[in-house]
Amino acid sequence: MAQFDVLPVNQIAGKATMDSMPVRCRSCGVRDTALCASLGDGELSALHDIGRRRIIPAGQVVSWAGDPNAICANIVRGVLKVTASMADGREQIVGLLYSGDFVGQLFAEESSLTVIALTETDLCCYSRTSFEHVLDDFPRLERMLLKRTMSSLNDARERMLRLGRQNAQERVAGFILDVALREGLEDEEGELNVVLPISRGEMADFLGLTIETVSRQLTRLKTDGVIAFAKGDRVCTIPERERLEAIVNPF
Amino acid sequence: MAQFDVLPVNQIAGKATMDSMPVRCRSCGVRDTALCASLGDGELSALHDIGRRRIIPAGQVVSWAGDPNAICANIVRGVLKVTASMADGREQIVGLLYSGDFVGQLFAEESSLTVIALTETDLCCYSRTSFEHVLDDFPRLERMLLKRTMSSLNDARERMLRLGRQNAQERVAGFILDVALREGLEDEEGELNVVLPISRGEMADFLGLTIETVSRQLTRLKTDGVIAFAKGDRVCTIPERERLEAIVNPF
DNA sequence: CGGAACGTTGAGCATAATCAACGACTGTGG
DNA sequence: CCACAGTCGTTGATTATGCTCAACGTTCCG
Structure with missing residues (x-):
């Protein structure tokens, strides 16, 4: 019965606009x-x-x-x-x-x-x-x-190219780069900041690796200074995008 | 000038059919x-x-x-x-x-x-x-x-599932099974025969493996009696499809 | 406080890559 | 005709990469 009040109001509002876009x-x-x-x-x-x-x-x-x-x-x-x-x-x-x-x-x-x-x-x-x-x-x-x-x-x-031909390091780096380019934001110092949308286990399932390997590669990128983590395991900072790109696409 | 003879003939033939399907x-x-x-x-x-x-x-x-x-x-x-x-x-x-x-x-x-x-x-x-x-x-x-x-x-x-999660044996067996189901022909004894459309090297590139690994897995399938080769390296016989399927999708 | 979920790290191992040698076959040119 | 190089495939020895198993820390929540 309460629905009766709500629905017609919406419909009227819809018709009140210049076009007929649904509410x-x-x-x-x-x-x-x-x-x-x-x-x-x-x-x-x-x-x-x-x-x-x-x-x-x-x-x-x-x-x-x-x-x-x-x-x-x-x-x-x-x-x-x-x-x-x-x-x-x-x-x-x-x-x-x-x-x-x-x-x-x-x-x-x-x-x-x-x-x-x-x-x-x-x-x-x-x-x-x-x-x-x-x-x-x-x-x-x-x-x-x-x-x-x-x-x-x-x-x-x-x-498929990644899953078939890249090693663990390249896969993890490539994933972070992809997410950063899609959703990342640059801060005042020109660093790229991004929140990883998935857990380590899900990264593993995405990249065709195990949780342990993903974790090890992330710590390696961290100790190499290519990425840094702030406020938990999901918030990732990339000081120089070029270094990450160099890992993903080596010569 | 010779073209002049040929082209109109084709066009006439096209128009002579009941419909206008191009020659x-x-x-x-x-x-x-x-x-x-x-x-x-x-x-x-x-x-x-x-x-x-x-x-x-x-x-x-x-x-x-x-x-x-x-x-x-x-x-x-x-x-x-x-x-x-x-x-x-x-x-x-x-x-x-x-x-x-x-x-x-x-x-x-x-x-x-x-x-x-x-x-x-x-x-x-x-x-x-x-x-x-x-x-x-x-x-x-x-x-x-x-x-x-x-x-x-x-x-x-x-x-992607194959490239990310299957081992070499499963990938090679899966490839042969796929090709056999797509292009294979059953002979009088109920065996499935198929001509592999690509070389070992191309199989490797397809499966995300090396040539050597593909070759080793093929010999393993051969010695296990799951497949056999006749007349060169490309003609493959599968005596019992079930055995190949069991390798591709294990429990 | 205990347990669960998540993440990291270490030790040992298995799988597939790498490096190397060799056989079969094909086409080329002397 | 044979010698030769080139391509393709197989096999062996060794190595490296990533997996497995295990332990442990942190956080969160009942």
């Missing part, structure tokens, strides 16, 4: 970076109507490998990991997804990968089949998805 | 498996008009990493490798492409990967930008490309 979308933090950016304000309702906001606590599974592939989503806030695993428990993180990224494999009846929230995460979830139908009606949406999928494929292939 | 496409071996399968006979001319057949000898580079990303293509016949490499020469094969597969990264100004023909290869080449324009006009073509790209992404992710 939930109007305040959405990834309106201009997620796939939605390919839709005009008026077109958003097609996605809005099939979407549902969901908050996932850290550590919770979003979708299991082997389950029917029922949902896909835009990430509004948070970080997800996509993992592949073997029967005996060996695990590999095959992708990390951030705000604005799209989650889910379309056109497949069964999902072969497990998706887990690393931080508390806001998702804008769609039924996979409904999303596929919306795709039929909005070519720009499909085009944007195609571009992103091609770009993900490229990322995956670059990561 | 070159009518005899094409991958008409129904490549991306073209998403187009009706009449629609084919859009691709046909911008396409050009090209024969690439074995070993020749189709496109270099770092070059302007100018072309894409359908593979009519042959096998290509897609490689990523580091400044110091380390190399990783990130994809193998067969007849009917699509080659090229769209919507990127520079290509980051090198493509090389492993066998003599027939390509149906398009200028990348022209192809992108055709994509605008044929939603079914774009949809098929999206599906394939998603499926390639999935393959790439499964390969």
